[in-house]
């Protein structure tokens with residue numbers, strides 16, 4: 001099973017991906033987590049992406065596609081994965097389709113978490129106060145929202161065209177959103 005969790009920044013992708021890992025034992029591939037780990041380790045990659053991420057812009061397609069290709073090559077990802085925060089551009093989606101096709105797989109389902117902008121801003125402010133993430137400032141968050149509209153939202157027609165897109169209301173409690181996602185997954 002290859003599942004993409006998709007939606008604007010702060011919609012609950014990371015939160016829900018972790019819950020699916022716990023309930024179904026699938027593996028989660030989060031490009032945001034991989035990039036933050038690179039920054040925390042002080043690696044050359046981390047130094048290259050630190051400022052880009054803090055500004056709210058996207059890291060280059062080449063970098064994130066390589067990160068995903070490496071992880072997909074590992075044995076634990078052989079049966080599929082939950083992609084969280086990837087793809088974020090149509091070029092990334094096409095690269096992912098090609099990587100999966102090489103091993104006879106495809107994206108089985110794309111869940112789009114639908115959350116309005118006021119709620120996204122409220123969640124960002126809360127996480128900023130609790131965790132102080134560099135890209136949760138008001139300025140960076142504005143950039144992340146416009147980057148989403150310009151570069152990531154074109155994935156909606158892309159996946160609609162493949163017949164795999166499912167909209168889930170992401171406005172409720174974390175439990176309500178998890179239940180709505182489980183409904184979609186259980187229906188196959």
Ligand code: B4P
Pocket residue numbers: 008009010011012013014015016031032033035052053054056057058059060061064084085086087088092123124126127135144170171172173174175177
């Ligand atoms: P991500 O780490 O993917 O950041 P995000 O879009 O903000 O999602 P996140 O997972 O953090 O938020 P979530 O919705 O779970 O990316 C960060 C940056 O990395 C990007 O801006 C970019 O620079 C770079 N990057 C990553 N992937 C890339 C790619 N493929 N290509 C290029 N660049 C890439 O949760 C947000 C908050 O809401 C949490 O605090 C959570 O507790 C809360 N929350 C969740 N569900 C809730 C609910 N139902 N009710 C109330 N609060 C809820």
